[in-house]
Amino acid sequence: MPLLLATATLPDTITFAIAAVICVVGALGVVLSTHPVHSALMLVMTLFGVAVLFVEENAQFLAVVQVIVYAGAIVVLFLFVIMLLGIDRTEAIAADPLKGQRAVALLLGLLVLAEVILLARGHWPAGAHSTAGTLNQGTTPNVNILGTSVFTTFLLPFELTSALLVIAVVGAVVLARRPRRLGEGAPELVIVDPEDDDPVAAGAGGPDEAAGPEAGGEDEGAVGYREGSRS
């Protein structure tokens, strides 16, 4: 491996080392935490470490987007789902339901690691430049270069991502909607369904609801859904 640490300045080396440690510790924390919330927070740690490395590699815009979109939106979405579903219980991580799964998984992981590190050792084909343009254009900031490329060379993919986002939003709304019952009039159902849910849950799961707010929340969703699929 070409050890280019010698050519790097000391601050750069220290920054890289700290960010690398943060990334790896966060990644290990995601995998090894028994609690999903802890995993999500460890994921934030890794994302911040990667953002630091982005800045270090002169990709300032991507670093900011990484923090805003990943740490700000995606992880918050994860936390929302964890708390909405009430599945924030610790997982029995010590037990291995499928014998040998962990050993095989570790073996495969080490294999992937070895392969990728082998590929990372250099001598990658450079070839000709893509049509996107060069990254270092004198004093032009990174945001300008990236924006110019996105809005000229990659204009069609950029427009397609907007369609993708719209499709994703529609898909999420369709998935998150409660399924309407079959065989009844649709207009009545739309009005009745949301208000009808609470009495059903309260009637069926009365004793469970007294147990606690979390247990009641789970029961409400489960009972409401079962009621819908049965009829």
Added chain:
Amino acid sequence: MTVGAAWYLTLAAVIFSIGAVGLLVRRNVLVMFMCVELMLNAANLTFVTFARELDDVGGQVAVFFVLVVAAAEVVVGLGVIVAIFRRRVGATADDIHVLKG
């Protein structure tokens, strides 16, 4: 001058492998999803590293699009997870082995 590209690529390989092993080992669907995010981030780091190494803005544009697709993927994936766990209250992927209609 910053640290050589090989170090960044090695770090990305380590993060990717941790994510892959986590995806195979963990049974909580949400944690598996987070491991996918880890792998995506490792790939992003590789893209940015090569963008710097080859002096080509295409790598950073690729990361930009990966971010958009990852956001869409998380939205739809979490929607699926919510729809599944509304039906059955369990947190492991083993409980969802029945795909019969």
